Amino acid sequence: MIGDKIAYHAAYKPVTDFVINKLIDKLNKRQRICISVGGESGCGKTSLTYALLKDIEATTNLRGFIFHADDYYVLPPRDTHNLRIEDFSRVGTNEVKLNLLEININEFKNGNTDILKPLIVYDENVILEERINSMDFDFCLVEGTYAMLLENSDYKVFMDITYEDTRPVRIQRARDIIGGIAEKVLEIEHEIVKTHKVLADVVIDKNIKIIN
Template sequence: MIGDTLTYFKSYDQIIEHALSALGEGINHRPCIGIAGESGCGKSSLAHAFKIYIEREYSKKVLVLHQDDYFHLPPKDNHNKRLKDITHVGPQEVDLSTMKQNLLAFKGDLSSAKKPLVDYHKNTITTVDIAPRDYDVCVVEGTYALHLDPLDLKIFMEKTYLETKVLREKRGRDEMSNFNEQVLNIEHHIVKKQYDNAQLIVHNDLTTTKR
């Protein structure tokens, strides 16, 4: 998403090392890694760290798919729709079908595909061309990422929206209001269901549990 600045956190290296250990030789077979969790838990930063780490240590090219690019409506329009009807909140806001198509384009070793791209500040969604065949690893992140298949490794970050409040305030991307906290509470009850399907749990202290 244009307008979202990502920082590389070296502290995530230990998570990535555990994840790649869980993949084993799968790292050499064009794996897809899914990362799910609540708003502000670090999904985008972890996906960014995967890209930097794998490209640096393995010389493999990483394709990152961010769920924020796959909403049916651009950010401000989606927020306004939520204001009119809070039941709009949930997976139905996201074009998971297109997200899966892009994932399958990678798995299918396709030479070209189109993916959406959100410009946060302009409040627009455009389409860009990608070349899935040029990548060796795919990382998919988002609140509902573990609903996608095929994923070779499913990672869940267990930090809740209550525990990420300070981080969300610092990020400054989302309006801090009672309404948005209601939205996050709704998402909390939806997102946490993915915990049971995860193969690697990332705890608040960044330790991991393999399942």
């Protein structure tokens, strides 16, 4: 995913500490695990995933790789948006190649040395390809709206933060198109994603507190 600037946010440290504590035995045994982070647009999935990456690496001296589910959309972002305008029923998991993401995660966990995955370039509105050697890494993370649905994930973190909660953040990051149509899309996604909370191993609320 090219186009987002990701920074480390110390506010996520209590969450990353909690997750590391849950997984430290597997990490110390160098098991090739996958951690997924899901939730609505703008809820902080990318930032939390990056914090998990950096804190796990610092704690274990292992190296991690992040799969961004946005890379797996069938169409580039502006094309996806235009099709949604024509027909809101398009909004949902069918827009994302979840099966390909599952395959790539499975390849990673199996130590595949030549994984071919998609790569979105936001500014150019194109989807390219990149190759990775999973043996250059020890564990992986995946972040995305529908990440709780991934069967190849070993531990799932759900951010229980709605599109109404995140409106100021979405306006600030200026990546998404803000307006009536965008809010309708987020409302539809909200109705889908809120049912995924029960699939999580841990749930985080809007105050970055662990609530279960």
